[in-house]
Amino acid sequence: MKSKIIQVAGLALTIAYAALIVWIYAVEPRTFKEVATSAELAAGTYQVNQEKFNSALDLFRREQFRAARDEWQRADPARGDARTQFYIAYSFYREGWGRVYYDQQLLKQGLEAVNQAIALASASPLTVDDPNLRMHTAAELKAELEQGTERSWSDVNPLKVLRTRK
Amino acid sequence: MTATDRSRNRALVDFVVLPMFFLTVALLGGLRVGAENRAFIFVAPPLVTLLLAVLLVLLLVRGRLIRFHQWVGTELPPLTNVAHIWMLLTLFFASAQAFNSVLPEGGLLHWLFSFFFLWTLWNNQFSSFDPRRLLRSLAILFGTAFVLKHMLLASLYSTEGGWLRRVAGTLLQGVSLGTLDAPTFAPATGYISFFTLTLYVAGLILLAFAGKDETDSVVHQVVEEYRQLPASDRLAVRDAILDDQPAPKIEVKNDPRIPTK
Numbered sequence: 074m075k076s077k078i079i080q081v082a083g084l085a086l087t088i089a090y091a092a093l094i095v096w097i098y099a100v101e102p103r104t105f106k107e108v109a110t111s112a113e114l115a116a117g118t119y120q121v122n123q124e125k126f127n128s129a130l131d132l133f134r135r136e137q138f139r140a141a142r143d144e145w146q147r148a149d150p151a152r153g154d155a156r157t158q159f160y161i162a163y164s165f166y167r168e169g170w171g172r173v174y175y176d177q178q179l180l181k182q183g184l185e186a187v188n189q190a191i192a193l194a195s196a197s198p199l200t201v202d203d204p205n206l207r208m209h210t211a212a213e214l215k216a217e218l219e220q221g222t223e224r225s226w227s228d229v230n231p232l233k234v235l236r237t238r239k
Numbered sequence: 240m241t242a243t244d245r246s247r248n249r250a251l252v253d254f255v256v257l258p259m260f261f262l263t264v265a266l267l268g269g270l271r272v273g274a275e276n277r278a279f280i281f282v283a284p285p286l287v288t289l290l291l292a293v294l295l296v297l298l299l300v301r302g303r304l305i306r307f308h309q310w311v312g313t314e315l316p317p318l319t320n321v322a323h324i325w326m327l328l329t330l331f332f333a334s335a336q337a338f339n340s341v342l343p344e345g346g347l348l349h350w351l352f353s354f355f356f357l358w359t360l361w362n363n364q365f366s367s368f369d370p371r372r373l374l375r376s377l378a379i380l381f382g383t384a385f386v387l388k389h390m391l392l393a394s395l396y397s398t399e400g401g402w403l404r405r406v407a408g409t410l411l412q413g414v415s416l417g418t419l420d421a422p423t424f425a426p427a428t429g430y431i432s433f434f435t436l437t438l439y440v441a442g443l444i445l446l447a448f449a450g451k452d453e454t455d456s457v458v459h460q461v462v463e464e465y466r467q468l469p470a471s472d473r474l475a476v477r478d479a480i481l482d483d484q485p486a487p488k489i490e491v492k493n494d495p496r497i498p499t500k
Contacts (some may be wrong), residue, residue: 227404
């Protein structure tokens, strides 16, 4: 009887261990800290560092976009928070936006971040209620970023300079 | 030690310790540590390591280190069969990852090492092995590969070290037109690989003792010793066994002097 208990316990324990190994190889964490963060993400207990998030928001409002992005990346190292990813994408948009010229590289990075935000908030459309922003949904931001990366005849329209940054 | 204790210890080794050992080998076999940033790099087992693992498991069966007839069979309870099959699965993946641990990650050296492993394992399929000799042979095989990859090659490709070492590494790369290029890892990778291989060999040693009855070991020892004898001696042993037949029964005929009941 005891032997049967050992068999069942052994099977359960080793199957759980095997699942953990498969998960580690799938996630490929680079440090022990990333292992912990990924585990939190998988368990649904992951939270961004609110202090760093607020400090990044402050930098963003002062138009220091690169510094803001750095801070947001530190606040959300696992890229697991939709709201933070939305703000990162927004900072790429604002930095890449120009009256006569769009920085394609930055807009592409912004598109990547907004796609990540949409993927993370797949259950419901992502909306950010920030009065300082002119676009509040990830869909709007994505459309704006996509427009910026596309080439068309409207690019040579001189009236383009009258457009405003959102 | 009572028979119950023995049975419990055996169950503990078979169903907990051995799968844990082999799964740890499966985890660490593909782990490398980056030279620059000391970050973990997980290398999934290349396809060739699965082929090598199949050959190795076949060899373990031929060398009687894995005893299918004792571990999986219709006369065993289903749970025991499932637990043993699971243990064999973990052994398979541990074998693949043990090869992954000692194979260079890319380039010509990867294929050279793979070829030598394949050649050795294929040749061994046709040799007669007993568990002890097989264990010794595998320990030497993995030990040699470890020394070549983690000591010799790692030292040649290391960015640190003296000028002579760097010149030798550069010459080797130049002569081979870059086909011998290999990524460099932190020294911790070698330590991880050493621990992995030690754990794997320790698992195989435990496996050799798992599910082995005392009577079984005596019988196998005698059979093994018999197999190592020259042909003439084997014949003599067989004759001796045949001579040792039970004496024929003596029929006692009814004797009129002995009164019957």
